[in-house]
Amino acid sequence: MDHFYLEAILSAEDDAITVINQHKEVLFWNDAAVQTYNIQKSEILNKRITNFFHNEDLMVLKVLHSRIPVKNTYHRPRNDKHVVINASPVFNEGGELIGAVSLERDITSIVRLNDNLHTKSEELNELKQKMLHLDETSPFSKLIGNSAALSETIQIAKKAANTDATTLILGESGTGKEVCARAIHEASSRKNGPFIPVNCGAIPSALFESELFGYVGGAFTGADKKGKAGKIEMAEGGTLFLDEVGELPFEMQVKLLRVLQESELYRIGETKGRKINVRFIAATNQNLENLMNNQQFRPDLYYRLNVIQIKMPPLRERTDDIIELCQQFLQQFASEYQSTIPILAEDAVQVMNEYHWPGNVRELRNVAQRMIILSDQSIIHKTDMDQLLQHGHFTPLSSNAFTSSTYPKEKQLIEQMLNQMNGNKSATAKRLGISRVTLYKKLKKYDIEVK
Template sequence: MSDDLFYHLKAVLKAEDDAITIINNQRMVLFWNDAAVQTYNISQSEITNNRITDFFHSDDLMVLEVLKTKEAVNNVYHRPREDKHVVVNASPIYDDEDNIIGAVSVERDITQIVKLNDNLETTSAELNELKQKIYATESSSPFSKLAGRSISLKQTVQIAQKAANTEATTLILGESGTGKEVCARAIHEASPRKDAPFIPVNCGAIPEALFESELFGYEGGSFTGAEKKGKAGKIEMADGGTLFLDEVGELPLEMQVKLLRVLQENNIYRIGDSTGRKVNVRFIAATNQNLVQLMEDKQFRTDLFYRLNVIQLTMPPLRERIDDIPKLTSLFLKQFAEKYQVPEPKLDDEAFQILLQYDWPGNVRELRNMMERLIILSEKTIIEKHDLHNLFPNMKVTEKSSRAEVSSTLPAEKESIEKQLIKETLVQTNGNKSDAARRLGISRVTLYSKLKRYKIEV
């Protein structure tokens, strides 16, 4: 080999990023490039012409294994030291007579990659554990039953969560099927009274003649047909817990007077009882009627309204939270597929458009019932538009409700999404503009400008 070629090869080996080691059959180091120096922190002058086993344990060296077995290795993970991770290629070296005279190894240092991967695995495990905790918290939260991510629902849930931490009477307004009782139960289950009874009373389902005995109970023998031992009423049954008065607008005026007395004095009188008994009850009422109009018509007492209306919630109708329809649909399909032991079907895009365009007069209850009927009657794995028309022939859709027509251009769609995102972020930060701007990744000046542009009130 000419001297020029030798120096060229030496320059190539010197420029190589991977650690290159050449040993003879006596385990003496003949070549140790600069990358090897950096990888193992052993200088060339220290190791060259010395036994490699003076610096490494023989069991830790792949190059010695190759020298021993005379078999090359390619892209093998190796750990020559406790603190080093490498990928090694190694080969035996033969002379012209096919005698082994040494071995060469090329080792790529992947220590940092391994450490990063270990950190990533650790972080991923911690993140997964945290997600599981969050999921468990969310799924075990009473308010998780109010499924949805729409701003209107989130605002209602936020107020409900605050109400749960108090003893204040609460009035829940909303159309039929919007989930007023679900909300009332969530408030109870998230309150300090969660281990005590939650007693629901449907005021619209009780005959007027039975209202007093149902709510207040009676003493034994107080009227014909009464049980000898008497009977506790719903209010007494809820002692220590929560009484939920659904459709409170249906209460007869006479019962409104007696209910007001309970709210004022925390004392009830069974039919036939003149002494009364103390009760500790939290009242939650709900109605789909206009109580203000009922008060004007002298059908609902003003003083009772103000007693019940300490905290007021409004359950939004489903047509105002169409963003929640996909999640609710999926939730109900899964729930009823499990209940009836059938495969869970999927709705195609056109079928989903029908659900988004429908006005939902029966709200979430109607959607739930519809998905149950679909699971029972349909055997298809993919539900299409015509399947919905066949199963629900009375389902009339309104084209103007279609989300696709809300924003007909890309800029308008972008503005709509941006406005929605700003609103959601402000809800999450409880109206804190500085925090909202930080989360959105914009300056406060830009946020104020967008609030003004989109006419968002905080």
């Protein structure tokens, strides 16, 4: 009976599990392994695993030969597969090696998404660089407002732009930390060099080292023979922006500290360092001091990053800027949607100035977008604002909420939200505040095709 229970547990595991004996014959191959490699159990069980994979592509064989387990290691057993693997040798009671076992988590889709994100980020960065070069005004003009809190921030940022000192930007989500970092770069002597943003919270930990530091050809199984430059090298002569730096894996913090101290990096698999000329700007919405106290962030890295500290004020501390920002966003979206700019009544202005804006400038931008898309009024009043500010979500699109003149706007909003949610109908309906049934009716009504 124990054997059947164990078989059921292993078969239910989401990770691909492989067990081989000392003769390299496959003793166990679970359903997840079948799905990952498209090799049926009847084909591979009791067969030598080398009949299906190249020797050099199998981590489980390396563990069998070395007798040394591996933990949470990135591996590429086939050209079309990326996995994170845990593998261990198996010994009997007498200490004799009798085989090896491996657990592989398929991260191929994550790697592909990350590669696509990298490509799109590069394209977006190029477009942003071109637009910035066309703009002859001060780079800091993107930080809109004249409040004392923002003016103080801009003054410090301008001083930071005159140096290559490492800079740490602190602030809540949506306050414009990346806008500030780009402005510093564009106002600095490095403005003709690249500005490379890295979202530390969006990169899988198993891929972080190769993404940031790069690797040489043959550094690991499946590595590009030509090697690959990491984000740090890509920023040569320019600026590397480490967003959400508090999410940086602890083991990577040591390596980043070394780069900051020595201006030298080592690609994965490299024994000789490479000198770099990169300016580092980091940002976070977390309390790094608390992370240090909890031993989640290295104090030496914190002090190395925190040479110049810039605090982005939350919108509730710069209420003098709210209406100016809103007018800028209204002009932007009115032009985009070919609509008229509504007038803000005095009671609406009062609501906006008294609102706490938990999402900061990003939330204000969304509210301005809703005004243009959803409102039929030429003047926005307090009652309109109460709906537009409803818990920071989109105002529900009830079946009777739109007249025929607003149908194009409703269709445009639904298409835009579907695009933001990558075609996920459930998520789209939730964001729009309607049921899935209502969404399906509207998709059919407007003949919207979901790709």
